[in-house]
Amino acid sequence: GIPKACEGTGSGSRFQTVDSSNIDGFVNCTKILGNLDFLITGLNGDPWHKIPALDPEKLNVFRTVREITGYLNIQSWPPHMHNFSVFSNLTTIGGRSLYNRGFSLLIMKNLNVTSLGFRSLKEISAGRIYISANRQLCYHHSLNWTKVLRGPTEExxxxxHNRPRRDCVAEGKVCDPLCSSGGCWGPGPGQCLS
Structure with a gap:
């Protein structure tokens, strides 16, 4: 498709979160100028601001997104969606604007997510990674983040507080044998880092 840049959410934007009032503005976007925030008020709706709940099917609009110049912050996700595969074409997170305390990728309290599913993600240019309290999340234990993060990875x-590695292994939620030592974003050879 033709490249199309779109304004994101969060700091410096008109919107605090992706929600039913703004999601149609992301149709055919390939690049998000700024950030993407997925908060409970966006998914479940915000009666205070008369914003109805988000139709989870609409999250598929993000399949065209290849780059986010700021951060990606996911703190709420539809219960029937077990990964973030709507971002399967996302290759780069720039981290130009950072979430509080300097995070460029923040995934927290998504209780039904079993894998990240960012199968095309090759570069997080700046910022820190926070992945916490996703109780069912597996596969990430294997990831070689040094291949994804630009610059030093220390700190x-x-x-x-995600699913313990031993429980993931016991359930067979591990990388496909075809994956390299780089690890994987989820099950099957299509989710290998390389």
Whole structure:
């Protein structure tokens, strides 16, 4: 498709979160100038501001997105969606504007997510990674973040309180044998880092 840049959410934007009032503005976007925030008020709706709940099917608009210049912040996700595969074409997170305390990728409290599914993600240019309290999340244990993060990785990873590695292994939620030592974003050879 033709490249199309779109304004994101969060700091410096008109919108605090992706919600039913603004999601149609992301149709055919290939580049998000700024950030994407997915908060509970966006998914479940915000009666205070008369914004109805978001139709989860509409999240598929993000399949065209290849780059986010700022951060990606996911703190709420539809219960029947077990990964973030709507971002399967996302290759780059710039981290130009950072979430509080300097995070460029923040995934927290998504209780039904079993894998990240960012299969095309090749570069997080700046900022830190926070992946916490996603109780069913597996596969990420294997990831070689040094291949994704530009610059030094020390002090940049805060990954905790997700599904324990031993439980993931016991359930067979591990990388496909075809994956390299880089690890994977989820099940099957299509989710290998390389």
């Amino acid at each position: 940049r990873l805060d990954i905790k």
